[in-house]
Amino acid sequence: MKHLVTLLFTVLFTCQIASAQDVISGTVMNAANDVALENVHVVNLNQVKGNISDENGSFEIAATVNDTLYFTYIGFKSIKVRVTNDWLKYGNVKVKMTEVGIALEEVTVSDVKLTGYLEIDAKNIPIYENKRYSISGLNSGYEAGDSSPSAFNKVIGSIFNPADALNNLFSRKERQMRKLRKMKDDESIRELLGSKYNRETLTAMLQMSRGEIEEVLSRCSYSEDFVRTATDLQILDAISGCWEEYKLLQRNKN
Structure with a gap:
């Protein structure tokens, strides 16, 4: 038996x-x-x-x-x-x-007058700076610059209350966040996300809206310029890094 x-x-x-x-x-x-x-x-x-x-x-x-x-x-x-x-x-x-039509977005070209002299033209061409401030134990880095004027304030806020700022958001999305490591380990998925900019694939895989993804990045003090121009793979790595830091802070808090 x-x-x-x-x-x-x-x-x-x-x-x-x-x-x-x-x-x-x-x-x-x-x-x-x-x-x-x-x-x-x-x-x-x-x-x-x-x-x-x-x-x-x-x-x-x-x-x-x-x-x-x-x-x-x-x-x-x-x-x-x-x-x-x-x-x-x-x-x-x-x-x-089903094939879909591809509509090109309107591109605005700024008028920059060039003189032909490098030293003068270099001063006239606009430069967008996104600096990273790294604070040990809080996050891998924080972005600041002209495109994110509130970034420094976010850094200060994170210093005083680093865990609570993300607690409500991540506690609601813990199941989705656990997918991050698997997504990063699959080469096919990384290749796919490296070619995407529209967040469509990320929203499907994480079961999060685009607004929720942007909220995570904002809470983690990434600049609007980064959120707007990064590939889906870069966004994935940013969310993953923030999630790992959050878990570390929670363990230390407990």
């Missing part, structure tokens, strides 16, 4: 591992003409794993039932697809993405 119970436990445990390690496959296509799409980024939002489709549009990724896959490709509308039992049972599924 004892051996039978052990055998049943082993079978159940093996089945659980096999289920957790299911690999599903599919093909990404253009919805307009069924042409295969190469280099589409596929991210499992639940397991925080990523992959890229090959020249035939084919991809494979670890997933289980009810996981959500996120597909993103330049020039196409990003989509989320839920993994179903039928997908696991019947194998390859065709995922079709």
Whole structure:
């Protein structure tokens, strides 16, 4: 009887591992003409794993039932697809993405008059400074400069109350923040975020709104200029660094 119970436990445990390690496959296509799409980024939002489709549009990724896959490709509308039992049972599924028009943002060109003399022109060209102030034990750094005139005040505020400023925000988002390390360790996800500036992928992966992401960065004293111009990967690293510092402060406080 004892051996039978052990055998049943082993079978159940093996089945659980096999289920957790299911690999599903599919093909990404253009919805307009069924042409295969190469280099589409596929991210499992639940397991925080990523992959890229090959020249035939084919991809494979670890997933289980009810996981959500996120597909993103330049020039196409990003989509989320839920993994179903039928997908696991019947194998390859065709995922079709819709092409979208790309509207270029208006660019304002400032009039800078150049004389041809380097010493004079160098003084006329505007320079935007974003300085970093590093305070040991509080954060990896704080930004200040013309584009963030309140940054210094944020530093002073963090000195007097470093933990409480982020406590309410991070305590609500602890589950999302725990994904950060997995996101940073996956090369496919890092490559994807390094090419993105619109925060769309970050909001999907962290299940946070763009406003919440910007609030985190503001609380961590990153300048508006950094928030506006950084890649999604740089934003990820900034949030991750702030989260690690927050956890350290909480441990010291306790």
